[in-house]
Amino acid sequence: MKTILCKITFTSIAIIMVSFLLIIFSLPASAEELVILHSNDTHSNLFPFGPHNEYGGIARMSTMIKELKSENDYVIALHAGDMFVGTFAFNKYLGYPEFKIMEGLYDAMALGNHEFDLGPDVLGYILAGFNPITSIPFGPPVSLPLLCANGNFSSLPMLDSFVEPSMIKDFGNFKVGLVGVVTPNPIYYSQSTAALFSDPYAAAGMTAAMLRAMGCQVVIAVSHLGQAYDMLGLSDVPGIDIIVGGHSHDYLPATVVGGKIIVQAGEFGKFLGELRVDVDTSSSGGVTLLDHTIHSIDRKVHKDPTILSYLNELREGIYEDPRFGPVYSRHLAKAMWDHENKWLDDDPYQKLWHRDTPLGNLVTDAIRTGVTAAGYTIDFAIEVNGGIGHKLYAGKVVGNDLMQVLSYGYDPVSGLGFKIKIVNLHAFEILYALEYTVSMVEYTDDFSPQISGLTFEYDATKPSFSRVDMSSIEINGQPINLAAWYAIALNEKILEFMATLGIDITVPGRVIDPYPDLLEFNLAEDYMRQLNKLKYTSEGRIIDTSELP
DSSP: OHHHHHHHHHHHHHHHHHHHHHHHHSSSSSSEEEEEEEEEOOOOOOOBBBGOOOOHHHHHHHHHHHHHHHHSSSSSEEEEEEOOOHHHHHHHHHHHHHHHHHHOOOOOOEGGGGGTTTOOOHHHHTTTTTTTTTEEEESSSSOEEOOOTTTTTOOHHHHHHTTEEEEEEOSSSSSEEEEEEOOOOOEEOOOOOOOOTTHHHHHHHHHHHHHHHHTTTTTEEEESSSSHHHHHGGSSSSTTOOEEEEOOOOOOEEEEEEEEEEEEEOSTTSSEEEEEEEESTTOOOOEEEEEEEEEEETSSSOOHHHHHHHHHHHHHHHSSSSTTTTTSSSSSEEESOBBOSSOOOTTTTOTBBBBHHHHHHHHHHHHHHHHHHHHOOSSSSEEEEGGGGOOOOEEEEHHHHHHHOOOOOOOOOOOOOOOOOEEEHHHHHHHHHHHTTTTTTTTTOOTOEEEEEEEEEOTTTTTTSBBOGGGOOOTEEOOOOOOOOEEEEEHHHHHHHHTTTTTTTTTTTEEOSSSSSBBHHHHHHHHHHHHEEEEOOOOOOOEEEEOOO
16 A cells, blocks of 8 residues: 555656646746836826825835835836926926936836926926026936937937937846837927927837847837827837836726737826736747736835935925915815816716816816906806816815816916916807817817806717717807807916917917916915815716716
């Protein structure tokens, strides 16, 4: 009996050994595990935000990145763009301190469209360590590698010296190639800035081929195109293994499209993605997806003590600026519940067919009320979904919360964002503009309107530019008069956008610049103070009839 057992044991061992050898020989000749840490669209959220400062903050992000780097052999940390604009930290320091902190955390960053909000020449000055607004040096030049393959900055030598189309991270027994691409969509730029960008797919393809030729086993596209364009376009570009995405602010678990692994990590520094892949270190290269985790950057993560004193100095500088004051602590209003800026099926304050949001209604009511109080007669006020950047959390609302909400703008005098303009539009121009804003709602809500003083309905299942029900349009409770002109209050960014629709805003008398300047931030701040308690909901000002039960 013992002998039989021994024979069975030896046979079992032999079978196990053969099976093990078969598994070994079926794997790549050599493989190494690579960890890719990624964030995107942090929008100058240097300091924690939300109720009791629950979320984000670069000191917490620093702790998480450093811990994960220390625990793994092969790690690369990437930022997929839009580090600029969105808080008082940017409006005070223009992103320079954040660049300097990121030098010790990230291996590379792709340029996003908001990095160009102040103009490409200003971006060049900031990277060189010079404040073009005050003419006072910030400090040493930025050394964080910046990537943009589809931008031609040869006419801007200062900026050109800081930006490369690609880079290689050499880990010894394998190389990782990085290529950056940014959206070329002209709606995000001034006309002169838009001319700097070319087709991102062609640029990514040529650069990926070059990186392969230089011996890279892995090519990562650090993309600021948005999830739809990553999946429908960049995923078809040969030579790319992984797409680390940004621009659309999506919380995206690892998704494989066209053989490419696509990831994205939300917005505002609330999350850090951790992608793990096996790298085939042979000449053929390639990766195998192992795991993807999105870590929450919240109060459970300790703040990195090595940068806290620097951050405290930055905050004090904001408080001491007479334009700002204690915008991270001084009470502005109280939100009685979360005020959303997106269409959410599970939000109790929205219905599925409503396309006005609680924050959209609040912001446009604030503009309309403020412009009227200033003595101007208008018919309605308008914003767009993409211009309302952040939700308001229930509880205490401070000035920086409002800055996060409003359209990303920078006024060098006040530091408070966009000015309000009044434009006179004919009824048919309004109809065309409304059609445009709902022409792409199945793909993006960025251009969808939020309005105070006008209501309308549309059907998202109909062909583009035939979706708006003309008979449903009412302005101040009255059907639109197709022979009339109307005065509309909006911020200067939307006014520029109207020009791209073919509406001539240069005609004398068409645009009114209120005097003194009316700033969107000030109007919203005054309105919130007057209300004190914020109780906005979605009211059905805009309805998608295709979603009606």
